[in-house]
Amino acid sequence: MSAKTKYTDEPIGPVKVIPDFLPPPEELVFKEDTVKVTIALSRESVEFFKREARKHDTQYQKMIRRLLDAYAVAHSKAKQNEITAKRPARRR
Template identity: 55%
Template structure:
């Protein structure tokens, strides 16, 4: 059994708004959403999967920071390597 919910559109009346705001609301137009989706804002670089051995202390450090920030520890390590490369890359 499919459960489908239909959202009912309700006209909202602003009774306590100051006159200028109430008038502006009455003559306003709905604008279509023009912003990109969040996933389209992130520019992903081409990646290559690698296997690497790191010290336990290093991994523990990044995992601890990951818990505090909510950023995956692998992403932190990747960012660190990218910044290192950018810093020392020959122009």
């Protein structure tokens, strides 16, 4: 038998809102075009991803790839927004 969760009306403290960066489900269905690379990572980083992958029953390489993909997408959008903001307004 599991213990019941007991809720209280106490304040939860400071809250940090994190922007949604996860892809929608339809983007997770298709196999992505990948390229094999060789990269040297710190032992500490690889051990971290292996531990987390075991917890979530997935492959650590896939976790690293998704992290890099999310980083690239976020920074590509930020760079594009920066370029767009610097452009002079077009006259009609």
